[in-house]
Amino acid sequence: MTSGRSAKASKGSAKKTGASVKTSGASGRTVGAAVGPGKSGKPESHLAMVRRARRINRELAEVYPYAHPELDFRNPFELLVATVLSAQTTDLRVNQTTPALFAAYPTPEDMAAAVPEELEEVIRPTGFFRAKARSLIGLSAALRDNFGGEVPGRLADLVTLPGVGRKTANVVLGNAFGVPGITVDTHFGRLVRRWKWTEQEDPEKVEAEIAAIFPKSEWTMLSHRVVFHGRRICHARRPACGACPIAPLCPSYGEGETDPEKARKLLKYEMGGQPGQRLSPPPDYPGKPAPALGAG
Numbered sequence: 001m002t003s004g005r006s007a008k009a010s011k012g013s014a015k016k017t018g019a020s021v022k023t024s025g026a027s028g029r030t031v032g033a034a035v036g037p038g039k040s041g042k043p044e045s046h047l048a049m050v051r052r053a054r055r056i057n058r059e060l061a062e063v064y065p066y067a068h069p070e071l072d073f074r075n076p077f078e079l080l081v082a083t084v085l086s087a088q089t090t091d092l093r094v095n096q097t098t099p100a101l102f103a104a105y106p107t108p109e110d111m112a113a114a115v116p117e118e119l120e121e122v123i124r125p126t127g128f129f130r131a132k133a134r135s136l137i138g139l140s141a142a143l144r145d146n147f148g149g150e151v152p153g154r155l156a157d158l159v160t161l162p163g164v165g166r167k168t169a170n171v172v173l174g175n176a177f178g179v180p181g182i183t184v185d186t187h188f189g190r191l192v193r194r195w196k197w198t199e200q201e202d203p204e205k206v207e208a209e210i211a212a213i214f215p216k217s218e219w220t221m222l223s224h225r226v227v228f229h230g231r232r233i234c235h236a237r238r239p240a241c242g243a244c245p246i247a248p249l250c251p252s253y254g255e256g257e258t259d260p261e262k263a264r265k266l267l268k269y270e271m272g273g274q275p276g277q278r279l280s281p282p283p284d285y286p287g288k289p290a291p292a293l294g295a296g
């Protein structure tokens with residue numbers, strides 16, 4: 001999955017930062033101790049952090065060349081609805097719910113006219129179904145009344161829709177319209193703070209600081225790669241540091257399991273041999289499609 005070139009790059013980073021090289025990670029790359037202050041004990045400069053951040057992005061691009069949005073969708077409306085449903089639940093649970101939802105309500109007009117109790121019943125598996133049903137009916141009515149039944153391709157318009165904030169708007173813009181956007185979800189925020197790219201907690205401030213580090217053309221794919229890494233390796237509670245291909249570039253190495261064998265057992269989705277989140281993943285996805293609701 002990974003090239004010798006990037007393994008060399010990781011070794012180089014470890015050397016440069018004084019990290020001690022220890023063993024091989026999940027991808028066969030070199031894994032070392034954390035990057036930290038230089039020999040002088042001085043904190044990392046902003047320029048050095050930007051270089052390291054861009055290097056992590058390049059490494060992640062090699063680890064996850066198939067990174068993609070993990071919500072199933074066939075058009076902007078479906079992505080918008082799926083993203084609203086994804087609050088406080090997994091993409092897998094949303095993907096298992098939306099086939100029945102879009103069969104019953106394929107267009108904004110259909111969803112705007114839904115009987116709330118019937119819509120709630122369909123989306124119940126995603127949790128918070130009453131509030132989500134209200135948002136879906138409200139945003140569908142706004143699409144019908146204000147945007148000719150089409151999802152608008154501008155941030156300023158998207159955030160006027162009920163239940164749609166910047167995060168949802170950026171997901172839709174980046175993946176249904178090809179407009180670059182940084183999506184700050186729980187994984188993204190956790191990882192960029194672990195990597196010391198920012199200390200901000202507020203998603204809008206995180207978005208602004210990360211946007212200043214990378215060219216616009218990288219924003220959407222960077223978001224996918226970081227979320228992929230958060231879901232597969234750099235977990236919230238027990239990051240698999242001993243199996244992490246970017247360990248030599250990470251100031252938080254050691255926050256999780258460093259034993260390579262134990263760390264490998266923590267890997268999830270395609271890296272852990274488990275099904276991914278999508279029922280219909282892109283053709284280049286190396287993992288297994290997720291099961292439909294009620295199957296397996």
Ligand code: SF4
Nearest residue numbers: 234239241244250253
């Ligand atoms: S798993 Fe996370 S915390 Fe651990 S080395 Fe990798 S990126 Fe850093």
